[in-house]
Amino acid sequence: MPTKLFDAIVVGTGAGGGTAMKILCEAGLSVCAINSGPRINPSKDYKLHRQVYDLKYRGYGNPLRFAGKAHQEPYSVEESEYSEGADIFEHDVAYSNEPGTDWYWKRCKATGGKANFWGRSSARHGDIDYKAADLDGFGENWPVDYAEVAPWFTKAERYMGVASTVQNRPSNPDGEYLPPMPWRCIDYIIQKGAEKIGVPYVPDRCAQLTKTHNGHPACHYCGNCSRGCDLGAFFSPTWFTIPEAEATKNLTLLTNALVRSVLVDETGMARGVAYVDRTTKREIEVYAKVLVLAASCVETAHIMLNSKSRHWPTGIANSSGQLGKNLCDHLYGCPGYGYLPQLLGQPATPDNIADSTVAWMPRWQNLKNPREEKFIRGYSMYMGGGCGEFPGHYGRLEGFGSEFKRNIKRYYPTPVGALIQAPSLPSETNYVDIDPEKKDIFGIPQLRFHFRWGQNELLMWEHSKQVMIDLFKAMGAEMWGADDEPNRPGTSLHETGVCRFGNDPKTSVTNKWAQTHDVKNLYICDASIFPNPTDKTTTMPIVAYTMRTCDSLLNNFKQGLHKRA
Ligand SMILES: Cc1cc2nc3c(=O)[nH]c(=O)nc-3n(C[C@H](O)[C@H](O)[C@H](O)COP(=O)(O)OP(=O)(O)OC[C@H]3O[C@@H](n4cnc5c(N)ncnc54)[C@H](O)[C@@H]3O)c2cc1C
Ligand code: SF4
Numbered sequence: 435m436p437t438k439l440f441d442a443i444v445v446g447t448g449a450g451g452g453t454a455m456k457i458l459c460e461a462g463l464s465v466c467a468i469n470s471g472p473r474i475n476p477s478k479d480y481k482l483h484r485q486v487y488d489l490k491y492r493g494y495g496n497p498l499r500f501a502g503k504a505h506q507e508p509y510s511v512e513e514s515e516y517s518e519g520a521d522i523f524e525h526d527v528a529y530s531n532e533p534g535t536d537w538y539w540k541r542c543k544a545t546g547g548k549a550n551f552w553g554r555s556s557a558r559h560g561d562i563d564y565k566a567a568d569l570d571g572f573g574e575n576w577p578v579d580y581a582e583v584a585p586w587f588t589k590a591e592r593y594m595g596v597a598s599t600v601q602n603r604p605s606n607p608d609g610e611y612l613p614p615m616p617w618r619c620i621d622y623i624i625q626k627g628a629e630k631i632g633v634p635y636v637p638d639r640c641a642q643l644t645k646t647h648n649g650h651p652a653c654h655y656c657g658n659c660s661r662g663c664d665l666g667a668f669f670s671p672t673w674f675t676i677p678e679a680e681a682t683k684n685l686t687l688l689t690n691a692l693v694r695s696v697l698v699d700e701t702g703m704a705r706g707v708a709y710v711d712r713t714t715k716r717e718i719e720v721y722a723k724v725l726v727l728a729a730s731c732v733e734t735a736h737i738m739l740n741s742k743s744r745h746w747p748t749g750i751a752n753s754s755g756q757l758g759k760n761l762c763d764h765l766y767g768c769p770g771y772g773y774l775p776q777l778l779g780q781p782a783t784p785d786n787i788a789d790s791t792v793a794w795m796p797r798w799q800n801l802k803n804p805r806e807e808k809f810i811r812g813y814s815m816y817m818g819g820g821c822g823e824f825p826g827h828y829g830r831l832e833g834f835g836s837e838f839k840r841n842i843k844r845y846y847p848t849p850v851g852a853l854i855q856a857p858s859l860p861s862e863t864n865y866v867d868i869d870p871e872k873k874d875i876f877g878i879p880q881l882r883f884h885f886r887w888g889q890n891e892l893l894m895w896e897h898s899k900q901v902m903i904d905l906f907k908a909m910g911a912e913m914w915g916a917d918d919e920p921n922r923p924g925t926s927l928h929e930t931g932v933c934r935f936g937n938d939p940k941t942s943v944t945n946k947w948a949q950t951h952d953v954k955n956l957y958i959c960d961a962s963i964f965p966n967p968t969d970k971t972t973t974m975p976i977v978a979y980t981m982r983t984c985d986s987l988l989n990n991f992k993q994g995l996h997k998r999a
Contacts, residue, residue: 437719437720437721438466438686438720438721439721439722439723439999440463440464440465440466440686440720440721440722440723440999441458441463441464441465441722441723441724441991441998441999442458442463442464442465442466442722442723442724442725442726442987443465443466443467443468443706443707443720443721443722443724443725443726444458444465444466444467444468444726444728444959445467445468445693445707445725445726445727445728445729445734445737446467446468446469446470446547446727446728446729446730446733446734446959446960447467447469447545447546447547447671447675447676447687448542448546448547448548448549448671448728448730448960449547449548449549449552449671449960449973449976449977449980450728450730450959450960450961450976450977450980451467451469451547451671451726451728451729451959451960452546452547452549452671452674452675452676452679453671453675453959453976453977453980453981453984454726454728454959454980454983454984455467455675455676455679455685456674456675456676456678456679457980457981457984457985457988458684458726458984458987458988459679459682459684459685460678460679460682461984461988462684463684463988463991463998464684464686464999465679465684465685465686466685466686466688466720466722467679467685467686467687467688468688468691468693468707468709468720469543469544469545469687469688469689469690469691470524470543470690470691470692470693470712470729471521471522471524471542471543471544471545471689471690471712472521472522472543472544472545472689472690473544473545473687473689474520474522474544474545474546474550474662474672476662476663476664476666476672476673477664478520479517479520479522479544479662480516480517480661480662480663480664481516481517481661482516482656482658482661482662482664483656483658484516485823485824486515486824489515489516490515491515492515493514493515493516494515495508495514495515495518496515496518499518500525503525503526504525504526504527504528504874504875505524505525505526505527505528505529506525507538509523509540509541510540510925512540512542512548512550512551512660513540514661516661517661517662520544521543521544522542522543522544522550523540523541523542523543524541524542524543526712526874526875526876527541527692527874527875527876527878527880528872528874528880529869529880529881529882529883530869530872530880530881530882530883531882531883531884531885532882532883532884534886535883535884535885535886536883536885536886536922536923536924537883537885537922537923537924538921538922538923538924538925539732539881539883539924540924540925540927541730541733545671545672545676545687545689546670546671546672546676547671547730548730548927549669549670549671549973550662550670550671550672551659551660551661551662552670552927552973553659553660553791553971554640554641554642554659554668554669554791555638555639555640555641555791555794555816555970555971556591556594556596556639556640556641556971556973556974557606557638557639557796557970557971557974558584558587558606558607558608558609558639558970558974558975559580559583559607559968559970559975560580560604560605560606560607561579561580562604562605562801563576563605563968563969563970564576564578564579564580564583565579566804566810566811569804570800570804570805570810570811572810572859573859573860573965573966574936574941574965576935576964576965577935577936577937577942577945577946578946580607583978583979583982584607586978586979586981586982587607587609587974587975587978588609588610589978589981590974590975590977590978590981591609591610591611591974592610593648593669593674593977593981594641594669594674594974594977595612595641595642595643595647595648595650595669596609596610596611596612596639596640596641596974597611597612597613597614597615597637597639597640597641597642597643597644598611598612598614598637598638598639598640599611599614599636599637601636601637601796603634603636603796604801605796605797605798605801605812605969606796606797606970609639611639612643612644612645612647613644613645614637614640614644615637615638615640615642615644615792616655616792617637617792617793618785618792618819618820619777619785619820619847620774620777620785620817620819620820620850621635621792621793621817623774623776623777623850623909624793624817624850624905624909625793626908626909627905627906627908627909627910627911628795628905628908630908631901631904631905631908632798633795633798633901633905634795634796634798635793635794635795635817636793636794636796637792637793638791638792638793638794638816639974640791640792641668641669641973641974642659642667642668643667643668650666650667650673650674651665651666651667652667653665653667653668654667657784657822657823658823669977688709688720690711690712690713691709691710691711691712691718692709692710692712692876692878693707693708693709693729693737694707694708694709694710694717694737694740694876694878695707695708695737695740695741695742696725696727696737696738696741696750696956697719697721697741698741698743698745698746698750698953701745702743702745702746702952702953703953703954703955703956704722704724704725704750704953704955704956705721705722706719706720706721706722706725707719707720707725707737710876710877710878712876715876722999723955723996723997723998723999724955724956724957724987724991724996725955725956725957726957726958726959726983726987727956727957727958727959727960728958728959728960728980729960730960730961731929731930731932731960731961731962732761732866732881732883732929732932732962733881734932734933734958734960734962735757735758735866735881735932735933735962736866736868736881738750738751738752738757738933739752739757739758739866739867739868739881740868740878740879746952750950750952750953750956751943751944751950751951751952751953751956752943752952753939753951753952754939754940754941754942754943754951756933756934756941756942756943757932757933757943758865758866758867758932759860759862759865759931759932759934760860760864760865760930760931760932760934760965760966761860761864761865761866761883761884761885761929761930761931761932762857762858762859762860762864762929762930762931762966762967763858763885763923763924763925763926763928763929763930763967764855764856764857764858764926764928764967764971765813765854765855765856765857765858765887765891765892765894765895765920765921765923765926766853766854766855766920766921766925766926767853767854767895767917767919767920767921768851768852768853768854768916768917769815769852769854769895769898769899769901769902769916769917770851770852770898770899770902770903770905770906770913770915770916771830771849771850771851771852771913771914771915771916772849772850772851772906772911772912772913772914772915773827773845773848773849773850773911773912773914774819774848774850774909774910774911775848775910775911775912776910777847777848778844778845778848779844780847780848781847782821782843782846782847783821783847784821784822784823785820785821785847791816793816793817794814794815794816794817795814795815795816795817796814796969797812797813797814797969798812799812799813799894799897800812807893807897808893808897809890809891809893809894809897810859810890811857811859811890811968811969812894812969813854813855813856813857813891813894813897813898813969814854814855814969814970815852815853815854815855815898815901816852816853816855817850817851817852817853818850818851818852818853819848819849819850819851820847820849820850821846821847825842825843825845825846826849827842827845827846827848827849828842830849830914830915831845850909850911852898852902852905854894854895854898854920855926855928855969855971856891856894856895856898856969857891857966857967857968857969858887858888858890858891858923858966858967859888859890859891859966860931860965860966861888863884863886864884864885864886864888865884865885865932866881866882866883866884866932867881867882867884868880868881868882869881869882883924885923885924886923887920887923891920892920895920899916902916928961928967928971928972929961929967930961930962930964930965930966930967930972931962931964931965931966932962933950933958933962933963934962934963934964934965935948935963935964935965936965939951939952942965943958943963944957944958944963947982947983947986947987948963948979948982948983948986949983949986949987949990954990954995955996957983957987958983959976959979959980959983959984960976961975961976963979
């Protein structure tokens, strides 16, 4: 490729990178976006509207599909026989876990990243999150307050289209919403039970289009979302930001280009990136005046830790020593599942309309007094069940033959179960670094994880199990069981913290605009800047903060801090 100098390079085309490249292209900058995997093609790569029994391996996938791959672990939910053969997920680049610790690193390498398949839950953070350290004395506040971020949440919601209602809840600031998703039959029963035990059950904030929005069609509730939407009826870079960036003609999009490190000039500022072309295995350099890293939280830290030079001996922009530290995640798991006997024998009408989070239980703990419970902060929960497209409850029933089949049908409308979303707290023992020995098949030093759940989130997990016992009683439901252990760390895909932002360059990697303290032309647009997860999910905030960061970046061009190419 001829050596061209761009105004900006954006690494990653997911929720963060896609938004950054759209804004920068629309502002007239020449942008080179670099994506580690291939371009996704919805009409070929999304295989929707089929039953698992129509698939060759009944949904379990070809048992030999990972033969010869460096990382052979299958990923959950998003990777299935429905996406097989499309080379969408990362199995060429391996990673390691420090013995005795664990992380399940699921990566989508195609353009658009994980938001091709995401769950779309999209709540705003609030000051209860940003000022949590003031309230309970743990850790540090975020370097922003709600009033300054709120307009960016509004911009993100207006752009993405988020369905919900105004709820006036103390932990969940309200936003601007499309009409809410219609509820399932089970939601009304759960809501009544939840009311009896004093737990809120309200429409989730869901980035799914309940009506046409900004030229995108309304959802027709086929329930196939986690296999990718063939209409573009929920926010994803594939249908939103990427075509809009391309329409400006200011975008050069490189695919199958795995960035290994940031290149620096003689003063230690960023001057471009080095990437490996996956098809030729050649290493290539691209140059720009400004660099935006949006490779998805831990991968952004991986690239930065691998960017060592005489100026940055421990990784670029790491004078604080905080790069790779403070790794956090949402603890996920099922604290209770069972069925609603009152629905036994009811007709099975498909009502799992969105395959998603129609309603949720937003944080209700520690609201009046930050230390009311045995744990600090709080968690949220989602309830699943009803007539899904596939009767997943078959595994909970015993038997065989025609009676077993009859029973599956009988119980079809009845199953109900919970998913807890509990934020971990930053801990000195949870971090990523570069494996001193292992390199991936492209010769790039691998990332190594050190992570264990902490006591605070495990107390939330125990608490949620008791809540489920109470809720099942209040709903008149019968409990079949609960997970013995929470899911593996990494499962939620809401990791944060490894490039945290802050006002003090000694304790944070970037300033409050996500511009690294040390390298003024290096910006970060993913959840790695968030110091910790909250009880809310990360993607709508990634989009909102990216809009805010790009505004500041463009302003820095206007002020002369950055020069055009
Ligand atoms: C099934 C599922 C359900 C989810 N549910 C929710 C939800 O309800 N709410 C919510 O908020 N979030 C949810 N998420 C998480 C959400 O998808 C992510 O938070 C979000 O997509 C992250 O966006 P990102 O741009 O930071 O990263 P990604 O989407 O991972 O994008 C990163 C991009 O960078 C590229 N890249 C990576 N490494 C390199 C490299 N070295 N060189 C070049 N390019 C690179 C990748 O190809 C990719 O395009 C869910 C995810 C899944 C899969
Ligand atoms: S339910 Fe709606 S958003 Fe989901 S795949 Fe179907 S049309 Fe798309």
